[in-house]
Amino acid sequence: MARVARSRETLAAKRRTTPIRVLIAKPGLDGHDRGAKVVARALRDAGMEVIYAGLRQTPEEIVRAAVEEDVDLVGLSILSGAHMALFPKVLRLLKKESHPSIQVFAGGIIPDEDARRLKRMGVRAIFGPGASLEEIVRTAEKLARPSA
């Protein structure tokens, strides 16, 4: 039995496979969630645990969900054009709740000029129409596990 006890730590270490956790949410009022669902599924197929929060989420709800679900990443999907109103609020609230480790990425219809500004504010990646799922998955992996 002593041998069993001694090797317990190494076993625990071996079993410590930690899937990346991602919250996918749609802030604001548009009801087009096909893109968000396609991305959620691609991330799932890449082995991630995707919490799908669904439509019409306020920035407060998104941040509360990110806290409760202890996610590595928050993916925001938006097609309504309200990204300049909503994304900075999500970033600000995440910062206020002191979550420096939670990275935010986004997808939707976001003009280049807005995308540049959002990136300066802290959105780590923005995907427009035509972005490949491979690219999104690869970016998500890199954002969640920068050292890997």
Next chain:
Amino acid sequence: MTRPAPLPPAARAIVRGDARALARAISAVENGDSSADPILRAIYPRTGKVPVVGLAGPLGVGKSSLVSALVGYLRGQGRSVGVVAVDPSSPFSGGSVLGDRIRLERAPGDERVFFRSMASRGAVGGVAAATREAARLLDAAGFDVVLVETVGSGQVDLAIRQIASTRVVVLVPHLGDEVQTLKAGLFEIADVFCVNKSDLPGAEIAQRDLAELVALGAGHDGWRPPIVATSTVTPSGIDRLWAAVEAHQRFLDSSGVRRTAERLRLKEEIVGRVRDELAAELADRLDRDPELRELLDRVVARTLDPRSAAERLLRSLRGP
């Protein structure tokens, strides 16, 4: 009364109601991270005082919607609620889409609800390996009620028995004829039957079949599971569903069953923990330890049978 030992900082934060500390501790448990051990040890004496209510039943019967409705109802009564909702992990990629949150509705800024989605990560039985301890952490965090929603695989969602003190089995009309209710498994663990989507035709038949089952002696320890019709569309019956849960909780206390059931659950937990650790350890050693590899080689070569090999292994574990 002895004074409780001082809590480690993370445990103190959880008890104080820090949502982030709670969320991180649940992750640590899920990931088998040893940082969870001192927290779990420290909070354990503070747990076991609130009702842990499980909702089990097949896919698509409305468990998530019921959880949301119950959260709304309980908040209306001024009670705080912690939820763990389990969804399946893919056996292929290991990933999962956890969608139970979609149905959750709560007032803006309401911090007296905590909702955690959990992937099953290969566990069978309808809950994840970490679900029991997540429920315990919610208990320690001071939520008045803890709700646990199972995966919804139907007939095998039985592991909830080891976590929840009241099990609600959720069904819908037209799930099958009355013979289904005679089958072993899910129907045997119910403390409360809930016929959800009762706005649909056939709800009366489903209730009647269940009533027959109960009359034939379903239930255990002298408790007869009540049957409650609910609808989350209308909505209706949520108050009666909760009243049935509370009636069962009162029964547990008045009958003394709470004590015996809890003792049995904890015994199973300890045995299960030792079994899991030993099994992982042995599987590992059969691959690494040269002596044991040889034992396995012989079984593969059919010069030794698996049963004898297992006996030899057990003897070596027990020592000389």
